[in-house]
Amino acid sequence: MQLSVNGERRDLGGDPRTTLLDFLRHSCGLTGTKKGCDHGQCGACTVLVNGIRINSCLTLAVMHEGDEVTTIEGLGTPADLHPLQAAFVAHDGYQCGYCTPGQICSAKGMIDEATRGWASFVSEDLSATPRLTREEIAERMSGNLCRCGAYPNIVDAILEVVEGAR
Amino acid sequence: MRPFDYHRAGGLAGAVRLVADGARPIAGGTNLLDLMKLEIEAPAALVDINRLPIDRIEESGDGLRIGALVTNSDCAADPRIRRDYPLLARAILAGATFQLRNKATTGGNLCQRTRCYYFYNVDQPCNKRAPGSGCGAIGGFNRIHAVLGTNQLCIATYPGDMAVALAALGARVEIASPEGGTRIIPVRDFHRLPGETPERDNVLEPGELITAVVLPAPAGGTQLYRKVRDRASYAFALVSIAAVVRMDGERIASATLAFGGLAHKPWHDPRIDAALAGQLPSDDLFDRAADLLLEDARVWGSNDFKVPLARRTLRAVLREATEIAA
Known part of the structure; x- marks a missing residue:
């Protein structure tokens, strides 16, 4: 049984209790993905599975045979930052940084969802192409907590990437 | 684990x-x-069960059949759901977060368990988690708890949003049974009141598996989902109302209402729908509907506010729906 993590094949196996989060951190040594609450409440463990953002703490690794997982390590490197990573640095979108990998993976998933036309709770028109305003970004990122309270700068960083793409 | x-x-x-x-x-x-x-x-x-082929939304008669494995996100994003069942899309988008909705499924969401603090704390009594151990919420902290359909064994609420919309829309649940057959029951009858067995959230029998939710023909009218909660996002409902209202000139032709946050199940009272049908909208009428909803309400200390909150929310929803529909 295998799955792909950041383009590399990885063997699954061992205890079926292993969450995808623990698999990434312990079996793959990819510690960018963070364990915050371990109950799907904080979003620090957000990764992309087949391009869709999920909480990696609330799913078992064994359920992901054949899937393609992207973690923060797969989005960019220190020498070649993803535009969201560069924007978080430029806008100081963190203080302690613990929630940041989850914030960035979540923001990547969010931008792709909006591109697909997905509405949110605050969208006035369910069928219109959503425009990622500050209000929309705040609602769509509400699954990622930042206990340092860097939210205004996080929204600034995401907005810069969204507007750069327009 | x-x-x-x-x-x-x-x-x-x-x-x-x-x-x-x-x-x-x-x-x-x-x-x-x-x-x-x-x-x-x-x-x-x-x-x-993630690899079972029950992950599609298909046309079914005049309505839609939503496979049990369709994620909440895919359901809310489906163009047919957004156009013809906006109430369902709105209710789903009011719940949880994008990350959770990207995983949560239609069948699983129906089976979501209560968020009662005493159910979640294994050091506390809870008849739902440990039958016979008592109810910690009665006489304890019960801000999020039920005011309708409770008893001395359990005052927990069903926490979801999607099922409240499905109850208002008259959707049905398709269930595969171990004998090889299928049974179909209304969403309104899927969840149950605690009765003598609060450990049972719904009417699923051992060995049964939800395979789909079937939506009837589009209801049209004005469809609203109003959710009152402690935070603007990512919080469970204190009170929620799903409403489908159709007008005939100045009068309400029909109204179908379901309520979340008030009971062990999405609450639907056909007397309320009947009291509104054919009537001219007015605050007096809306208060009579609230009287019917709340006549048997019982409060438990920290959730006393839910009775006036439900009344005011119902009035606000009916005002908005009848104004839009007119």
């Missing part, structure tokens, strides 16, 4: 067989794994 055997279902018949043998089905896992980590749930075996 307690050890368990992991099975992956190859087909529906195999999945149902494993469930009949006592395995717990796991789809999105966002609720079940949370509860397993806390050892509130400790199944000896899991059957992973």
